[in-house]
Amino acid sequence: MANNKNKKSGYSKGNPQNKKTPLVANKRGMFNWLIVGFIVLMGLMMLQQWQGADEIRWDEFVSYIKNKDIDTVTIKDMEIAGKFNDQGIKTRGTAGKGSFVVYFNPDIQGKELSGLLEQNGVKNKTAPPRTWILNLISMIFPILLFVGILYFMFARNIRGGAGGMLMSFGRSRAKLQDKDHAQVTFKDVAGVDEAKEEVAEIIEFLKTPKKFQRLGGRIPRGVLLIGPPGCGKTLLAKAIAGEAHVPFFSISGSDFVEMFVGVGASRVRDLFKQAKDSSPCIIFLDEVDAIGRKRGASFASGGHDEREQTLNAILVEMDGFDTDDQVIVIAATNRSDILDHALTRPGRFDRQVVVPLPDLKGRLEILKVHAKKIKLSPEISLERLARGTSMFSGADLAAIINEAALGATMANKDCVEMADLEEARDKVRWGRARKSRVIDQQEREITAYHEAGHTLVQSLLKEADPLHKVSIIPRGPMGGATFALPEKDRTIFTKRYCMALLQVCFGGRIAEELFCEDISSGAQSDIQQATKIARQMIGTWGMSDELGPINYGCDYESMDAYILPAEKEYSDNTAEAIDGEVKKIIGQAYKKAKELIEVNKDKVEQIAKALLKYETLDADEVKIILEGGDLDKPTVSDLLAAEQAKNVQQKNN
Secondary structure, rough: OOOOHHHOOOOOOOOOOOOOOOHHHHHHHHHHHHHHHHHHHHHHHHHHEEEEOOEOOHHHHHHHOOOOOEEEEEOOEEEEEHHHHHHHHHHEEEEEHOOOEEEHHHHHHHHHHHHHHHHHOOOEOOOOOOHHHHHHHHHHHHHHHHHHHHHHHHHHHHOOOOHHHHHHHHHHOOEEEHHOOOOHHHHHHOOOOOHHOOOOHHHHHHHHHHHHHHOOOOOOOOOEEEOOOOOHHHHHHHHHHHOOOOEEEEEEHHHHHHOOOHHHHHHHHHHHHHHOOOOEEEEEEEEEHHOOOOOOOOOOOOOOOOHHHHHHHHHHHHHHOOOOOOOEEEEEEHHHHHHOOOHHHHOOOEEEOOOOOOOHHHHHHHHHHHHHHEEOOOOOOHHHHHHHOOOOOOHHHHHHHHHHHHHHHHHHOOHHHHHHHHHHHHHHHHHEEEEOOOOHHHHHHHHHHHHHHHHHHHHOOOOOOOHHHHHHHHEEOOOOEEEEEOOOOOOOOOOOHHHHHHHHHHHHHHHHHOOOOOHHHHHHHHHHHHHHHHHHHHHHHOOOOOOOOOOOOHHHOOOOOOOOOOOOOHHHHHHHHHHHHHHHHHHHHHHHHHHHHHHOOHHHHHHHHHHHHHHEEHHHHHHHOOOOOOOOOHHHHHHHHHHHHHHHHHHHO
């Protein structure tokens, strides 16, 4: 038992735990430090020699001697080194240095030198002759310097050293999670039950590979996780490794691409080599579309660029798996439509698992998982929060829980309340409420009537989603907002429901027109949304009686960004007919919404006045107003006064 304490938690077959490497490492480290020390020492000596003296000509040297500007000289083989006296330094000025060196020919100028020095009283001495060792060092120093540089740039990388310095680009940058430190399991993954069922056999294969080999079956070598950002693809991959209890190599597709050609392919080979040595294990390639994009689908030159070479290396490595290699490659992307077909063919990433945005049940499960980490109030309804977070990803839901906890902490609350969760949801979706923004009274009234129009239509139309709340507090780019609370997730959209959406969109614009005697730019997003819905109804969903059930739309989202969209597949006359039908259906919705608001004009005005007084109304409060009741809640002025009194009390304490 005592010996186990000193062992490392290794698992790699390529690096056994009992392998003795410290002595080799120490020798290599000592050798490296010797080279560094030698290079630094010789560099300093040369730098001192280069910067310590001025090089002068022979005629200048003779002139300085005759002018009595030189103090002492040291005569070497073909070199004279000396120092100027104070007079010489003053004569040369600030441009010169206190010492000099001059080169001469002993056979020609040597006879003149001795007499010149004696006549002018210059102190001189002869340096001992250079030995053959010094001559040898001076000759081989440049060679040694060059070899040292090559060693640090190339040799260590080739030998697999840990710090390959500049040329360590070819080493894999994958993050390794040891099987003994795997903390994520299927218990931590919620809202993707179908995806977990699809990868269950992968886990079983990693645990008991002989079970599948018994009948001759071949487990998929590659699994492609497809889904929008934040839906849990990376978390699911980690959970697979945690459930199978195997090492987990994680790397992003962008980590393979560098400015040097061949670096990405080298990293791919190094990664797969490490994985094979550590099998059974999992390789996770996040954002694989960064290197797996369709080849030849860009405006780049026709040659093999770095990205294509990296992709080719991945294809080759996946084909090179032996039957005994228990390595599963998992890749994740949100752009599966642009991946190269060679990557998704059978034998490579032949198993495609869709990880969609969670539905109502999935959102509730995700909220429960993250809510375990914080202290919630007993009155909290996570189901209500799940209903109000349609089209939210798992990452968005986690952010809501975290923001709610932070908000409750800043408010000095003992637990997280429902109001904190709803505020966090609105913050994640639209941004923080800008309560400090100074708003003109006229603009504030326009916003109130605008949102009152939305609220009335939303509340009275049975085909529309139920109202959740309405607010005129600026949030993000919006001056106000009306929130719906869907009772269920919709997978299909009926014509009645779409018409109700159009009427709700135009409710704000109509209220401005009737009550403010003018229209504003506040309906910009409403008009955009209404136009998009109407065009989908006519061109994609075939909800036009005149044009019939024909698809005239073009799915631009599924097209490669490098490919220009194709021309429309219908005539100009058909295009005019489509525009006419879109305008017709929008006109019908606008007319119906206007009639509804004109009949309930007094209720719109009551909702607007309540918004100006309270700024935010929930569905129950709007119902009371529509039924002719009065609200019993503090106004905005009351809340501001209470907050100011609280701040004053805290300062006094």
